[in-house]
Amino acid sequence: MISKFLSKALFIFLIGFLFSFIAFPSKAQYSPTQIKIALIVHFIEHTTFPSEAFKSPKEMIQIGILGDDPFGDELESFLMHYKINGRGLRVRRKKNASDLWGCQVIYISKSEQNKLTDILDYFRRYPTLTIGDNLKGFIEQCGIINFVTVGDKPYRFELNIEAAQKSNLGLDVGLFRMAKRIVACP
Numbered sequence: 001m002i003s004k005f006l007s008k009a010l011f012i013f014l015i016g017f018l019f020s021f022i023a024f025p026s027k028a029q030y031s032p033t034q035i036k037i038a039l040i041v042h043f044i045e046h047t048t049f050p051s052e053a054f055k056s057p058k059e060m061i062q063i064g065i066l067g068d069d070p071f072g073d074e075l076e077s078f079l080m081h082y083k084i085n086g087r088g089l090r091v092r093r094k095k096n097a098s099d100l101w102g103c104q105v106i107y108i109s110k111s112e113q114n115k116l117t118d119i120l121d122y123f124r125r126y127p128t129l130t131i132g133d134n135l136k137g138f139i140e141q142c143g144i145i146n147f148v149t150v151g152d153k154p155y156r157f158e159l160n161i162e163a164a165q166k167s168n169l170g171l172d173v174g175l176f177r178m179a180k181r182i183v184a185c186p
Helices: 001-021 032-045 074-081 110-123 161-166 173-178
Strands: 059-068 088-095 104-110 129-133 145-150 153-160 180-182
Touching: 001 104, 032 059, 032 104, 032 129, 032 145, 032 153, 059 161, 074 088, 110 129, 110 173, 153 161, 153 173
Parallel strands: 059 088, 059 104, 104 129, 129 145, 153 180
Antiparallel strands: 145 153
8 A cells, every 4th residue: 555655746846847848848758658658557556447358357458559659668668567456557559440349548649540430440349448559530520538739749648538438448537637628429
């Protein structure tokens, strides 16, 4: 219990620390990739997955990267010793949505814009947290979280609460406060 508390406290400190550099530039800078990775982990930590999303109580949280990978080795380096609710995190990279069946989180890269409707239709059938990389129409097509660029700030996001509910996922109210825009499925 203490370990879980310390892990969450450390992550909250890290997010606050990273956001302080976004708001107040200084000599120490984090790359857009590092900030995006920290936000993805934050999204996962603030999502409640139903028990049927996992084959067993100890199964790792699987993060699928669909399409071109914007993270490289940085994602695995960040996640290597990280746990969320006692579960480790594992990354899978594929070019086809069906090859990522069983992932609890799917990051959909910009390269998949033209296949977006089919991808979201496929994952809508499963308790999957879908995260888009600044994809046009993502939220309106019932994707759950989409990174967006607002002005010169590429670290904002929008979310679709109804899409999360339809996927049987619970989103923590803290995400609502951070979101640039909140919508429902049409």
